[in-house]
Amino acid sequence: MIPLSTRLSGSRCMGCGAEYTTQPFRLVCEACGENLELVFDHAAIAARWRRSGLRHDGRRDLWRYLPLLPVEDGPDNSSLQVGGTPLVNFPRTAAELGLGRLWLKDDCRNPSASLKDRASEVAIRHAVELGADTLVAASTGNAAASLSALCAFQRRRAVIFAPASAPEAKLVQIRQYGASLFKVDGSYDNAFDLATEVVRRTGWYMRNTGVNPVLSEGKKTVALEIAEELDWRPPDHVLVPVGDGCIIGGVYKGFADLLALGWIESMPRITAVQAAGSAAICTALRQDTDIVPVKARTVADSISVDRPRDGLKALRAVRQSGGGALIVSDEEILAAQQELSRRGLFAEPAAAAAWAGLRPALAEGLIKPGERVCVLVTGSGLKDVSAAGRRLPEAPTIEPTLAAFEDQARKSGLLND
Numbered sequence: 001m002i003p004l005s006t007r008l009s010g011s012r013c014m015g016c017g018a019e020y021t022t023q024p025f026r027l028v029c030e031a032c033g034e035n036l037e038l039v040f041d042h043a044a045i046a047a048r049w050r051r052s053g054l055r056h057d058g059r060r061d062l063w064r065y066l067p068l069l070p071v072e073d074g075p076d077n078s079s080l081q082v083g084g085t086p087l088v089n090f091p092r093t094a095a096e097l098g099l100g101r102l103w104l105k106d107d108c109r110n111p112s113a114s115l116k117d118r119a120s121e122v123a124i125r126h127a128v129e130l131g132a133d134t135l136v137a138a139s140t141g142n143a144a145a146s147l148s149a150l151c152a153f154q155r156r157r158a159v160i161f162a163p164a165s166a167p168e169a170k171l172v173q174i175r176q177y178g179a180s181l182f183k184v185d186g187s188y189d190n191a192f193d194l195a196t197e198v199v200r201r202t203g204w205y206m207r208n209t210g211v212n213p214v215l216s217e218g219k220k221t222v223a224l225e226i227a228e229e230l231d232w233r234p235p236d237h238v239l240v241p242v243g244d245g246c247i248i249g250g251v252y253k254g255f256a257d258l259l260a261l262g263w264i265e266s267m268p269r270i271t272a273v274q275a276a277g278s279a280a281i282c283t284a285l286r287q288d289t290d291i292v293p294v295k296a297r298t299v300a301d302s303i304s305v306d307r308p309r310d311g312l313k314a315l316r317a318v319r320q321s322g323g324g325a326l327i328v329s330d331e332e333i334l335a336a337q338q339e340l341s342r343r344g345l346f347a348e349p350a351a352a353a354a355w356a357g358l359r360p361a362l363a364e365g366l367i368k369p370g371e372r373v374c375v376l377v378t379g380s381g382l383k384d385v386s387a388a389g390r391r392l393p394e395a396p397t398i399e400p401t402l403a404a405f406e407d408q409a410r411k412s413g414l415l416n417d
Contacts, residue, residue: 002048004072011036014312027211036213038070042260051263060084062221068257070217071125080153082121083221085109087229101372113380116146122218123207124154132205138195140188140301141170142379147207148179161191167384189306210244210309219247223254227264234268236371241353242272242281243303249313270323273357275300281314285325299330299387302350324366326357334391346381
């Protein structure tokens, strides 16, 4: 075991570059108010941790990467496996598109059915080490459901602020886990600001995406898994759906950590995909400008954000990796959701956005023929079945007779005799 004091050097501001020690724990830069990034001592870690050791590690969850996580130790009880999700190979689709290989990283398989479990798992452990028993999150639904589920398992209190307009399935999931849910009559950004005020008032632990630097560290484990599953030869290109920017920032951080350790030889090109109605980050990338807030409106609620809270990490991820930025319409997202479902994977609209960006990325030359590509699928379609239903025809209702079945089956082309 490598002590945390040996592994973690401190934190650095994403804006002004100010550096801080590990204690006390800070959410944002004291000089300019921008987000912080945790800084690891890769030389110290590399001296005592070898990738070959992972072959003999019996854990299949994200805690197998503990030396690269900002906590002293993992939880004693880990039966709710977070991480270790499948990397699904799609050879026929790869051949159809002229790609060398195509994988989908299916993070729908996490305990609460989204990638956000990675951040919540590490945040809860961090809160425990700080002595906090109540965690607060503002969310469009997935982060809140994630925190609620994992807090229930770890016997911690979760206090949630979510837009009243969030999909009902997500709100039910939060309440079912026993969290204290406050539906906010406003946007995600309104809920975010209220949660921040509550944390200042109570001293509870802040799990808001895009502010707490620990969350990127949890999310980066998806990149560590992708690299390990591909025998440390990462894809040429990774497509990531983007809202606040925390996930794509974490993906970049994970691959950057592996590069610094000498475990991989190259950084994948990372491309951000946003919905047209919530495209502040991709607009900035395509126009080479700073991020300008928008009034978000999209069917992809999980990436519907007015003012991205982790925008600087998202910009860096794309620019430093040589990736791209794609903006897709709601109609393209819903079509992509249906196409994924026809391949056996039911993703929510936000998660399907990355798949919606695949063909445009090829058309724009961001992805070259023969390249190895990974699409990150971040949440289950069961989170918002109403969105999927918009494109589906009504199923016929028939009398319980063979004749009625045959009649309807002929009309639909199922029977041709």
